Amino acid sequence: LRQGIEQPALDNFITAAAVDTIIRKKPHLTLIHLVDMDNHRHHYGVRSQQAIDALDRLDKHVGELVAAAKEAGIYADTNFMILGDHYQLNVDKMIHLNMIFADRGWLKSTRNGRVNRHWRVIAKHADGAAYIYVRDSSLVDEVRQAIKPVKGVKTVFEHAEIAEFGADTNATFMVEAADRYFFTDETDRPNVVENVTNAMLEAGEPDRYKGTHGYHPWHNDYTTTAIFAGPDIIVDQVLDLDVDLTDEGPTMAKLLDLEFDTPVDGHVMAAIFKD
Numbered sequence: 001l002r003q004g005i006e007q008p009a010l011d012n013f014i015t016a017a018a019v020d021t022i023i024r025k026k027p028h029l030t031l032i033h034l035v036d037m038d039n040h041r042h043h044y045g046v047r048s049q050q051a052i053d054a055l056d057r058l059d060k061h062v063g064e065l066v067a068a069a070k071e072a073g074i075y076a077d078t079n080f081m082i083l084g085d086h087y088q089l090n091v092d093k094m095i096h097l098n099m100i101f102a103d104r105g106w107l108k109s110t111r112n113g114r115v116n117r118h119w120r121v122i123a124k125h126a127d128g129a130a131y132i133y134v135r136d137s138s139l140v141d142e143v144r145q146a147i148k149p150v151k152g153v154k155t156v157f158e159h160a161e162i163a164e165f166g167a168d169t170n171a172t173f174m175v176e177a178a179d180r181y182f183f184t185d186e187t188d189r190p191n192v193v194e195n196v197t198n199a200m201l202e203a204g205e206p207d208r209y210k211g212t213h214g215y216h217p218w219h220n221d222y223t224t225t226a227i228f229a230g231p232d233i234i235v236d237q238v239l240d241l242d243v244d245l246t247d248e249g250p251t252m253a254k255l256l257d258l259e260f261d262t263p264v265d266g267h268v269m270a271a272i273f274k275d
């Protein structure tokens with residue numbers, strides 16, 4: 001079934017493997033990650049026809065998993081959770097912050113376009129945001145001055161804010177991209193800010209997108225999906241709940257009648273449960 005990581009073949013394979021496992025092994029917990037729609041949103045845009053077609057394929061896979069639970073005889077005891085880990089925003093411009101740091105002599109690029117390990121300042125991207133690590137503390141103010149005016153850098157978060165977010169406290173700064181922009185780690189490009197062209201996308205160049213994620217979770221219209229069904233779940237309700245991804249673990253634990261020995265992030269989504 002598989003053709004490397006090509007979609008939709010990869011999700012067809014993942015679903016077939018899960019269906020086979022559910023029928024033959026009846027596991028207490030099955031977690032599967034289908035990435036077809038994420039992939040097509042990256043390549044064609046958030047609301048593209050290709051992404052909508054991928055959503056239809058996801059729906060079909062959910063149907064196959066439900067049918068597998070019925071065939072295994074465990075459907076009446078099975079709770080289903082359909083979760084997104086993020087939404088996406090449409091983009092058309094890249095920001096290559098490491099080019100600035102190379103230009104100032106704070107890092108050197110290697111022959112294959114990566115960063116030599118003896119860097120003093122480096123950006124590590126998560127598309128919509130990036131961490132900035134400054135090894136040489138005498139450079140902190142200069143780095144802040146260098147990144148603040150870059151077009152497409154919306155916010156520079158200071159170290160204290162990073163700790164509040166629960167993000168990597170080894171980072172000196174965290175930057176968030178403005179709408180339509182995203183970050184890369186690349187050092188060897190024509191300009192610090194560069195348009196994503198159709199030619200790049202058609203050539204299949206890595207990290208070239210029409211949509212992506214990694215922005216601050218507080219960004220407007222940037223929420224994701226949570227659908228629940230099963231014997232322990234209330235029926236046919238749309239809830240306007242303020243929940244986080246970190247609430248998913250405790251909620252799964254409650255569905256499995258498990259308790260954590262140590263404190264964890266997040267809370268049980270109590271409103272989804274019957275009585």
Ligand SMILES: [Zn+2]
Nearest residue numbers: 038039042213
């Ligand atoms: Zn993605």
